[in-house]
Amino acid sequence: MGFSVSAATAVIFAGLFLALGIFYPAMANSYERVQTADANQADRALEQANTDIQLDSTTINNIPAGGSEVVVTLTNNGSTSLTVSETDLLINGTYIQRSELNTEVDTDASTDLWLPGETLDITYDTSGTVNRVRVVTEHGVAVSEDV
Known part of the structure; x- marks a missing residue:
């Protein structure tokens, strides 16, 4: 070698x-x-x-100017804190932009945190009829109701 x-x-x-x-x-x-x-x-x-929400009620109020106001009341029954700005609303299968919604967590409209045991009210003004309401959280947990 x-x-x-x-x-x-x-x-x-x-x-x-x-x-x-x-x-x-x-x-x-x-x-x-x-x-x-x-x-x-x-x-x-x-x-x-650990996320669990309950749809307590869906109320439809007639607005004097025409149309209706949809108020969806939910309770956070899980052990996870949720973000209000990441909770979505669908009416009749149509996604509603968050900028069109008014939200209150236990009568506080300024908070973005939805803690366990607290109630979230989502208000939306619509001109059409409402047949179905669906709410989806940031973790993909959803509840719906036929109105």
Whole structure:
């Protein structure tokens, strides 16, 4: 064996060492990201399991100018605090923009936090008829009622 065999072996080992040095951090980072994603998914599933809302009533009041006012009253029966601005209202299957809603949590219109045991009133003025109301929370838990 001459010098060329030893040099070729050294080049191969140096290449393998360099490839392993690139491969290992990439695999470690990928594994870490998968572990973080699994933990986040478990947290979301726990929050969803701990979320429970009850639709207490849906009231439709006639407005003198025409149309009607829909008032939906809900209670947070779960153990998870909910965000009012991330609670959605659908009327007859149509999503209602949050900017068109008036909300109150236990008569406080300025709060965005809906704690367990508190009541949320959602008020919406509509010109059409209301047949079905559906409320969806930030965790995907929904309640609906045929009016």
